[in-house]
Amino acid sequence: MVNPINAAAAYANTAASTTGPGMAPRNGVSFGDVLEQTAKEVIGDLKQGETMTAKAAVGQADLTDVVQAVTNAEVTLQTVTAVRDKVLSAYQEILRMPI
Numbered sequence: 001m002v003n004p005i006n007a008a009a010a011y012a013n014t015a016a017s018t019t020g021p022g023m024a025p026r027n028g029v030s031f032g033d034v035l036e037q038t039a040k041e042v043i044g045d046l047k048q049g050e051t052m053t054a055k056a057a058v059g060q061a062d063l064t065d066v067v068q069a070v071t072n073a074e075v076t077l078q079t080v081t082a083v084r085d086k087v088l089s090a091y092q093e094i095l096r097m098p099i
Contacts, residue, residue: 042076049073 052069055061 045076
């Protein structure tokens with residue numbers, strides 16, 4: 001699941017690692033690495049929900065576990081959709097800025 005604290009930490013790391021004139025580059029976790037890790041977590045959550053649903057269809061999973069996995073996948077998908085919408089909105093706002 002996408003964690004807002006991880007997103008804030010990634011932003012802080014990116015802002016801190018930005019180098020200006022005369023500044024030495026900083027080593028740390030890159031924004032791309034954070035995005036990659038988050039994408040893998042999202043895919044894992046969605047796959048787990050799908051797996052639990054398939055197990056429930058053949059009677060191999062407890063209904064409570066299935067509901068929990070599917071709910072987690074649904075919340076994760078809603079979070080990803082909200083982040084995508086914010087990114088697109090910010091991009092469109094940048095495009096509307098006068099030069």
